[in-house]
Amino acid sequence: MNPIPLPPSDKSPLVFLELLYKLRVRDVMSEHLFSLPRSATMRELQLLMAEKRITGVPVVENRRLYGIVTIENLIRAYDQGAIEAPVSDFMTTAVVTVEEDMPLSIVMSYFAKYDYGRFPVLSVDNEPIGIITARSLSTRLLLELFKAVADLEAKLPPPPPVSSTCYFKTFRVQKSDFEHAGSAATEIKNTLAARGIPPPIIRRVAIAAYELEINLVVHSDGGTLTFRADEDDIQLIAKDTGPGIADISKAMQEGFTTANDWVKALGFGAGMGLPNAKRVSDHFHIASQLGVGTTVTIRDELPKK
Amino acid sequence: MTLSELWHATDATTLWTTPEADAVPCANVVASDLMSDVLMTDEDCPLLVTSLVSDQSIRTAHVVGAVGVLIVNGKLPPPEMAKLAETLHIPLARTALSKFRACVALGKALAR
Structure with missing residues (x-):
């Protein structure tokens, strides 16, 4: 099941659509990028996942993204008895990435299109600088929606005066x-x-x-x-x-x-x-x-x- | 006649009251186990006499402005009922007399 069911449609509320175009990947991504070198073992991956409570780790060396290893890869390594093998043996190299200045509307369509729970974020210089997950996206969107609704409410005309004795x-x-x-x-x-x-x-x-x-x-x-x-x-x-x-x-x-x-x-x-x-x-x-x-x-x- | 004197007339034991509440004058009595009937009464500031030991006796007494509740037939109200009586400031007492005999005793006391 995809964590974000559908990209927004033209019938979505205007305030929501505006947010999706206004907010960029850099506004939503997690900047705490936990990564591993290609030589790290699947065991090290397991320990990092457990410690940081994450389910996917980009493989990075010299500021260059080589792939990504996820919990599915870890399970496969266990199945094959290869827990001490390097992550490069199991990582996915065809990584779908997003750019830091992409609007959120495109990222949402990515979540709908690809069955991935996370996308590494690349800078304009193609360096991995963060990661965007369904959770970080939905949390930030909710916060922004609260703010947008509060701004809208502040613009509403004041309610008619109510008798203080009512x-x-x-x-x-x-x-x-x-x-x-x-x-x-x-x-x-x-x-x-x-x-x-x-x-x-x-x-x-x-x-x-x-x-x-x-x-x-x-x-x-x-x-x-x-x-x-x-x-x-x-x-x-x-x-x-x-x-x-x-x-x-x-x-x-x-x-x-x-x-x-x-x-x-x-x-x-x-x-x-x-x-x-x-x-x-x-x-x-x-x-x-x-x-x-x-x-x-x-x-x-x-x-x- | 004060509420305290009516307690005395029915040989009642108070479960919750205050000296001020006991000094309140009372000239009317409403006796029923059916709170629907009590809610129909137009008596002013009555003493409610009932054998219904539930919160509803206290709430009904509060709603009709009763000065107190007298539980008859020697029934012992549950602790929650006494607690609600305290919360709503409704003096609560119990007597071993039947409802009929309690009413006779109250009638005689009020006629004096």
Whole structure:
């Protein structure tokens, strides 16, 4: 398998293509070039590979590249019982090299074209000065991409001013997670208290949040509970990814439940969750589709200051 | 009547409380093992009486603004439940009385 599956296409994001043309081999290559002379033994190659944790070593003498020996060559030497033979007996002499000022776009196409994990880098004077591996390339590319994205983000217009009193948080609620059920409602209640919301409203919102959270734990395949508070109102949105409610009007009837005995033993599943959540909210909306999920939106208005 | 006096009326042993929390006045009681029912109550600052020994009793008490939780039937809450009571500052006590007898004792105490 080639470490870099495909050269970039014209459909790649522009910022990526620009990087591939802007960056040169010298920007990405490893300058720590570990090499061996032709007379070095395969045993020495093995020790160097183990010490430096590398899988391919160029064979260099007098600043001239003669070949490359890789782990495959080492295995072959072992097979033949020739571990003390010189690397020149096993090295590949038809070495594919890259030049230091080549753009990365060409190197990527090399990785796709040749089944090699590394390419020695030659200077303009044809001297080996480094090595480029799939790993060094991808690491550097990632770093450059992070930088490019950060530059792009810095150019984005500033976000519209948000009221300093606006609070927003989304809690993830797992299916059947009774251990943490209610922790979101607890946090919501504490947040509202810290914001100085009148206690009767805190109680209504906390009860609604708790009912919705328990519903997510008991009835859904998991979902989120989003809480937003500003100067005018408080909103709760419980959204799950299934299984959906077959008959919403039945689900809204007090006492109607599909909960099992296990849930009832934990003190819930009395069929009062949705009706109670509606009871304690100024605005209540529910939408559900079988196989898709359910969204309950609740809003409580705050008294005008 | 203070919470401390209600503990006394039901011969309860406190598992977690503070002197300040015990001094809080309490005039209402909600008794149920079904937290769904407790969440329906409109009682103001009630004492929650239940035999449900789980975190959900404490969380429900916190959500409805209960001043404390009394566990009946001599049940012993697990350590995590007492820990959560401490975290949420909900006084927690247990009594050997049944729920019915605890409610009778609380009713008599509150009527005095």
